[in-house]
Amino acid sequence: MPSRILPDSIHRWPLLCGLTDEDKDCLLAGGRIRQASRGETLFRYGDPVAHLCLIVSGAVQLFRYTPDGNSRTIEILKAGQTICEEEIMGSCRGHRANALVVDHAILMEFPAAWIKETAKKHSAFALNLLSLISDQAHMAKVEAEHQASMSATQLVACFLQRLCVLHDFDPTGFDLPYSKTLIASRLGMEVETFSRTVTKLREQGITVEGKRVSIRDLRRIEQYVCAFCSIADDCPTHQAVKK
Amino acid sequence: MPSRILPDSIHRWPLLCGLTDEDKDCLLAGGRIRQASRGETLFRYGDPVAHLCLIVSGAVQLFRYTPDGNSRTIEILKAGQTICEEEIMGSCRGHRANALVVDHAILMEFPAAWIKETAKKHSAFALNLLSLISDQAHMAKVEAEHQASMSATQLVACFLQRLCVLHDFDPTGFDLPYSKTLIASRLGMEVETFSRTVTKLREQGITVEGKRVSIRDLRRIEQYVCAFCSIADDCPTHQAVKK
């Protein structure tokens, strides 16, 4: 029974939350455990989409190569998040990104066809998928908005604060879980820019020294956190912070 | 019977395509026709999400206000596209954007609760929704990538070409269906930048004079169209163009 290795927090995982125990067991029964260590490639751009993949622990980077040979990080995923759900449900012919293991990961793989079948049979599961993908779509749109309208400084501040909230870190002091190079790539900027940005943020109450980060006063840096949130406050960062 | 006013192209609309006639009729029976003229607001940010809205004809702009009072266009939607599907299926408490009618529109409104019920009962419809939202999520991610890595010139070229393809326009000469101000806002740039960009594109085979656009040689401007596509050619523009 795979549920042995699953943490208690699975009740909050988007894919599973709200399901009855029967549905949950049925779903988990369809998955196969896989381990992958740092540097391992889960799949490459263009590969056929074989599985929906649930991250049980560790971290996975999704990225693409640009025509000039550089790579651009699309997402850095952690425990509880899923990979390929959009590729399975949407109309596409292969993986639209490369997946690389950043931190040694435990994964659960569900065959794509099996997922579709299960979604047809279990409407609660289908609604979970719909909800999960809908939220992702919305986040992606907010992201595009941010990329189009926020300065590098704002992007970094927003990222750090979101990081702190989503990972349940202590704002008064936590370590970056990824390299700065990876974060810069994730934010679509150069490492140099990221570095300079960090010193600017010191005046704003965000201190970064080496891997150590501390965020002094969340309210004070509000202007740097999701410019849209002050009016359109549907940013998960803000939502979480306000509670 | 509302199907009277629906065009033949509905078979290709993401929400309906592939459904059996029974499912389609059942779905359409749940909708209510609504007309709205240019300048009319369909809903505002924060309003409760009452309906899924299918655009039968016309055009609708989704936008948000930034803290400094400016507005940013998220999407410009046309016939066959739907509004609010993500807001209904995702976890959110109200509309996450404002909706404004750009061109006199005929809409079909489906009550949100009814849509959820129908998705539970008709798995084919649920899968359509999943597919539709998945594709949107993917497009949003590509958009974010573009915003982060393409120049204004590339963004405009990409937009114009996509516009041409998606609207089935004649590349050798078509009229912009929206004002340049709206397009600039949609691309997250200033009107001035858009205007200057347009003159640059003339050398690249894209001519814009007033509202009139012509795209000389689609292959030649490939470098300006979705920088990612040359490797990661999953851009709908390119897909459509290649056929």
Place this chain on the structure above:
DNA sequence: CGACACTTTGAAGACGATCAACGCCGGTGG
């Protein structure tokens, strides 16, 4: 005709990318 929204053009300034150099660290091999 005149008001007004839309568009274009110019000049100045801010911002981020790029290139280059250097410091820091962990690992390898002599």
Place this chain on the structure above:
DNA sequence: CCACCGGCGTTGATCGTCTTCAAAGTGTCG
């Protein structure tokens, strides 16, 4: 144990791009 190396991160200088402010031209609709 030390020397060397490669990956990572910082800092400085320069350059191209986009925004901003200002002004003038174009169009439409009353």
